[in-house]
Amino acid sequence: MARRLPLAPSAFLFFISLFTPGGNAHAQPHVAATAPAPDLAFTVSMSEPHTHLLQVELLVRAAGPPGRPVVLLPAQLDLIMPVWTPGSYLVREFERHVQDFAATDADGHPLAWHKINKDTWRVETGGAAREARMSYRVYANELTVRTSELNDTHAFWNNAALLMYVNGNLRAPATLRVVPFADWQVATGLPTVEGQPNTFRAENFDILYDSPFEVSNFQTLAFEVRGVPHRIVIDGAGNYEPERLRRDVQQIVEAARALMGDIPYHDYTFIFHLRATGGGGLEHLNSTAIIHTRYGFRPDTTYREFLSTVAHEFFHAWNVKRIRPDALGPFDYTGENYTRLLWVAEGLTSYYENILLRRAGLISDKDYLEGRARDIQALQRVPGRRAMSVEEASFDAWIKYYRPDENSINSAISYYDKGALLGLLLDLEIRRRSQGAKSLDDVMRHLYNEFYKRERNYTPADFQRVCEQMAGAGLDDFFRRFVRGREELDYNAALNGAGLQLLTTAAPVNGRVVEPKAYFGTTLRADGDRLVVTNVPADSPAYEQGINANDQLIALNGQRIAPEGQRPAAEGQRTALDFFNARLAELRPGDEIQLTLFRQDNLRTFRIKLGTRGTESYRIGPINNPTPAQARLYETWLGAPLPKS
Numbered sequence: 001m002a003r004r005l006p007l008a009p010s011a012f013l014f015f016i017s018l019f020t021p022g023g024n025a026h027a028q029p030h031v032a033a034t035a036p037a038p039d040l041a042f043t044v045s046m047s048e049p050h051t052h053l054l055q056v057e058l059l060v061r062a063a064g065p066p067g068r069p070v071v072l073l074p075a076q077l078d079l080i081m082p083v084w085t086p087g088s089y090l091v092r093e094f095e096r097h098v099q100d101f102a103a104t105d106a107d108g109h110p111l112a113w114h115k116i117n118k119d120t121w122r123v124e125t126g127g128a129a130r131e132a133r134m135s136y137r138v139y140a141n142e143l144t145v146r147t148s149e150l151n152d153t154h155a156f157w158n159n160a161a162l163l164m165y166v167n168g169n170l171r172a173p174a175t176l177r178v179v180p181f182a183d184w185q186v187a188t189g190l191p192t193v194e195g196q197p198n199t200f201r202a203e204n205f206d207i208l209y210d211s212p213f214e215v216s217n218f219q220t221l222a223f224e225v226r227g228v229p230h231r232i233v234i235d236g237a238g239n240y241e242p243e244r245l246r247r248d249v250q251q252i253v254e255a256a257r258a259l260m261g262d263i264p265y266h267d268y269t270f271i272f273h274l275r276a277t278g279g280g281g282l283e284h285l286n287s288t289a290i291i292h293t294r295y296g297f298r299p300d301t302t303y304r305e306f307l308s309t310v311a312h313e314f315f316h317a318w319n320v321k322r323i324r325p326d327a328l329g330p331f332d333y334t335g336e337n338y339t340r341l342l343w344v345a346e347g348l349t350s351y352y353e354n355i356l357l358r359r360a361g362l363i364s365d366k367d368y369l370e371g372r373a374r375d376i377q378a379l380q381r382v383p384g385r386r387a388m389s390v391e392e393a394s395f396d397a398w399i400k401y402y403r404p405d406e407n408s409i410n411s412a413i414s415y416y417d418k419g420a421l422l423g424l425l426l427d428l429e430i431r432r433r434s435q436g437a438k439s440l441d442d443v444m445r446h447l448y449n450e451f452y453k454r455e456r457n458y459t460p461a462d463f464q465r466v467c468e469q470m471a472g473a474g475l476d477d478f479f480r481r482f483v484r485g486r487e488e489l490d491y492n493a494a495l496n497g498a499g500l501q502l503l504t505t506a507a508p509v510n511g512r513v514v515e516p517k518a519y520f521g522t523t524l525r526a527d528g529d530r531l532v533v534t535n536v537p538a539d540s541p542a543y544e545q546g547i548n549a550n551d552q553l554i555a556l557n558g559q560r561i562a563p564e565g566q567r568p569a570a571e572g573q574r575t576a577l578d579f580f581n582a583r584l585a586e587l588r589p590g591d592e593i594q595l596t597l598f599r600q601d602n603l604r605t606f607r608i609k610l611g612t613r614g615t616e617s618y619r620i621g622p623i624n625n626p627t628p629a630q631a632r633l634y635e636t637w638l639g640a641p642l643p644k645s
Helices: 010-020 240-258 300-313 340-357 365-380 392-398 415-433 439-453 462-470 476-483 492-498 576-587 628-638
Strands: 039-045 055-062 074-078 099-104 111-117 119-124 133-139 153-158 173-178 185-188 199-202 212-217 218-226 226-233 268-273 278-284 287-293 500-502 523-527 530-536 552-556 592-598 601-607 619-622
Touching: 039 552, 099 111, 099 173, 099 300, 099 365, 119 133, 185 268, 212 226, 218 240, 240 300, 240 340, 240 439, 268 300, 278 300, 287 300, 287 492, 300 340, 340 365, 340 392, 340 415, 340 439, 365 415, 365 500, 365 619, 365 628, 392 415, 392 476, 415 439, 415 476, 439 628, 492 500, 492 628, 523 576, 530 576
Parallel strands: 039 173, 226 268, 268 287
Antiparallel strands: 039 055, 055 133, 074 119, 099 133, 111 119, 153 212, 173 199, 185 212, 218 226, 278 287, 500 619, 523 530, 530 552, 552 592, 592 601
C-alpha cells in the first residue's frame, strides 16, 4: 500500500516521492509526526438544511509535552480530505463537494492558504501560531450508505466524506461536536464526551472515519445481548412491525455471537434509512448504515432480503472490521488500497449472511437451499466467470466492480457472488475432510483469535493455510483451480458430502422432463415504445448473431413491439417487454425470428435463430441412498434432518 509523506516544498522530499514504490508528488507515504500530536476538535452544524450544506469547523491547537510550555504549530498545516471510504472500494473524490474554505489564527486573523493538489489544503501559519481554526462547507445531497445527505428531514454523513485530517496525524485523537438542526437527535457509534452535549471522541482517525452519523427525529428500538447494548435507529416510515424487527435483529446478533464466541464491541448501532427507492448497506466498526424500501418489510420474501442485508453488515463486525485482509488497515485515504482478498472479506460474509438467518431460525433449511440454487444459477449465467478469477475480481474492484458497463457480464465476476459460493464449497469441503470435526466457522474463529487479537492482518497464503489446518489436508488444488484460477466450480463435489446434488431442468422433476425453452439472450429495459438492449452475454444467440448493447428493438416478425394502450387490450401485456417475452414464449429452440431495430439512427433488420439454455433452472436436492455420515454432515451444517429423495 502506497503511503504518504508529510508534504513539503523541499527538493529532498520531492526526490523521495519519485523513488518510493507507487509514490509520486501527489500521493506520498504517511510518517509519524515528530512533534506531539495537536489537539483536534471538529464541530459539524446544519443551520440551513434546505441548502444541503453541512458546516464544518476544525480547531487545531498545538500541544506540548506535559509540564512544558505549549509549542507552536508548524509553519504549514496540510489538511487532507479522504477520496474514498473503507468498505466501498472506489475513489469517489469527496473533496469535490468542499466549498467556502477559510482559515484564521486564535485572534481571528485570516491565515493564507492554497490548494496543492485535488484533496489537500495548505494553511500558512507562519510558525508563530498556537492554534488555527479552519472552516468549510460540504454539499451533502446524496443518500447512499457511502455518501452524505442533509435536508429538512434529517442529516446523515460518513466522516470520511466530510472531515479533513491534518497530514501526519491520522493516529491522533479527535473530538466531534454536533450542533443539530431544531430538536433533532444524534446517533453514532462513537462514545460521548462526558459533560459535553452531542460531543463525541475518537481515539484516531481510522475510528473517526468508521463512525457515521444520523441526526433527525428517528425512532429507536433497543435490546441487549450478553449485557451489551444494541440499538436500532430508524429514519423514515415503513410497514415494519417494531417488535418483530427488534426480535429478529436480536436473533441475528445472538447467532453471530454464538458462531464467533465473542462480542468485540462495547455497544452497537444499526442505522436504517427507509425510503421509496434505494438499497444497500455499509459496515462500520460498531455500527452499520442500511437503506431499504419503506414498504419492503412485506411480504416475507422481501423482509428476508432485508434481514440478509442486516446479517451481512453485522457479520462484518468480525470479518473485515477486525479480521483484516493484508491491505485493509491502517488505511491510505488518498488512493486505492489493493488486496486480492475481497472474496473472503465480502464473499464469505455473503455466505454467512444466510447461514446466520438459518441458525437464528429465520429461514428453514429448504429456504436456504432454494436460495443457494438461485445463486448458482445466477453465477452460471455470467460469462465473465470464465474471464476473471475471484482473486482478480478482488484486486480490480477499484476499477471494475463499482463501474460496470454493458460488457461487464462478459469480462468480470462479482467477488460477492462467487465468493459466497466458494464459502459454501469451502465449508462443506472442510467438514467432509475433517469428518465433521471442523468447519469454516473454525477458520473464522482462528483468524479472529490469531490475527485480530494479535493485531495482525492476514494474507492470501495465511487464509489458505488456516483452511488446510482445519481440513487436516492440503487444499492447494481447490485454491489453484477455483480461487486463483477460472475453472468452473465443482458444486456436486462439495454438495455430495452433505448428501445433496445440484439438479437442472435437464434432469427429471417429479418424474417429468421439462422441455427446454427458446433462448434469445439479452437483458432488456423498456424505454417508451421501444426495448433497449442493456447487455448481451457472450454465449447467447443474440451475441453470436450480431445484436449489440444499446440497440433499440422496435418490431418482432414485422409486428410493432408496443406497450399496452398501443395494442388491443386483449393482448394482456402491459409493457413492451411483456409483449416481447410473451411472443418468445410461444417459440421453440431453433425457431427463427426477424428483429427490426434502431442502431443509433440507422434502421436495421436481423434474422436470429433462437437457441436453448440447457440449464434453465437449478435446484438442490438429496441424493439417493445417502450414507449416515452424509446425513450427519447435513444436520450439523443446516440444523435439520437430511430430506428424503
